[in-house]
Amino acid sequence: GDSVTQMEGPVTLSEEAFLTINCTYTATGYPSLFWYVQYPGEGLQLLLKATKADDKGSNKGFEATYRKETTSFHLEKGSVQVSDSAVYFCALSERSNYQLIWGAGTKLIIKP
Amino acid sequence: DAGITQSPRHKVTETGTPVTLRCHQTENHRYMYWYRQDPGHGLRLIHYSYGVKDTDKGEVSDGYSVSRSKTEDFLLTLESATSSQTSVYFCAIRPTGEGEQYFGPGTRLTVT
Numbered sequence: 001g002d003s004v005t006q007m008e009g010p011v012t013l014s015e016e017a018f019l020t021i022n023c024t025y026t027a028t029g030y031p032s033l034f035w036y037v038q039y040p041g042e043g044l045q046l047l048l049k050a051t052k053a054d055d056k057g058s059n060k061g062f063e064a065t066y067r068k069e070t071t072s073f074h075l076e077k078g079s080v081q082v083s084d085s086a087v088y089f090c091a092l093s094e095r096s097n098y099q100l101i102w103g104a105g106t107k108l109i110i111k112p
Numbered sequence: 113d114a115g116i117t118q119s120p121r122h123k124v125t126e127t128g129t130p131v132t133l134r135c136h137q138t139e140n141h142r143y144m145y146w147y148r149q150d151p152g153h154g155l156r157l158i159h160y161s162y163g164v165k166d167t168d169k170g171e172v173s174d175g176y177s178v179s180r181s182k183t184e185d186f187l188l189t190l191e192s193a194t195s196s197q198t199s200v201y202f203c204a205i206r207p208t209g210e211g212e213q214y215f216g217p218g219t220r221l222t223v224t
Contacts, residue, residue: 031211032210032211032212034211034212042217042218043202043215043216043217043218044155044202044204044215045215046212046213046214049210049212051210089154089155093210093211093212094211095211098143098206098211099157099160100155100157100211100213102154102155103154104154105154
């Protein structure tokens with residue numbers, strides 16, 4: 001079945017560092033891909049999405065490109081801030097049933 | 113803001129008691145979901161609904177039931193709560209689109 005694999009955390013970076021959180025997927029069809037963010041004590045927020053190959057989703061300085069050839073959707077940010085500390089989830093949605101398949105989440109810690 | 117509220121936000125209950133959690137949306141979306149989030153397990157789908165009185169099971173539905181008598185409300189009931197149901201419960205809605213879901217703030221349930 002479909003699955004999403006994220007790099008294990010926690011990922012600890014200094015402020016202004018470059019961020020990459022890896023996400024790879026397996027899917028039978030042509031899924032849409034998502035990144036969600038969860039700040040401490042809060043619900044999940046949609047951060048960005050991409051719906052077809054080579055699409056780039058972007059929001060709040062974060063970017064991710066839908067790479068069909070490598071089945072990847074890595075999250076990147078050029079300069080992280082302490083306020084970016086959160087748990088980040090990668091997810092996919094197959095068009096057959098629109099159920100979300102979730103990665104395990106990656107905790108990001110940014111130190112000042 | 114997706115207009116989703118959950119109640120209660122926190123609840124402590126005893127083993128064997130019934131518990132009902134409520135999810136309310138203001139935008140009349142057809143699809144609604146209940147998830148639980150536990151350390152080490154990520155997000156797991158309990159039940160979902162695709163319309164009034166139309167519901168189906170997710171991957172961890174045992175011990176839970178749901179009801180949807182109005183478009184705006186989706187109720188999750190634990191008929192006889194157990195300690196293994198201590199968790200954070202999230203409700204989500206899915207607008208028609210590319211499969212993204214929008215989440216409520218969550219309910220933290222503790223079963224003692």
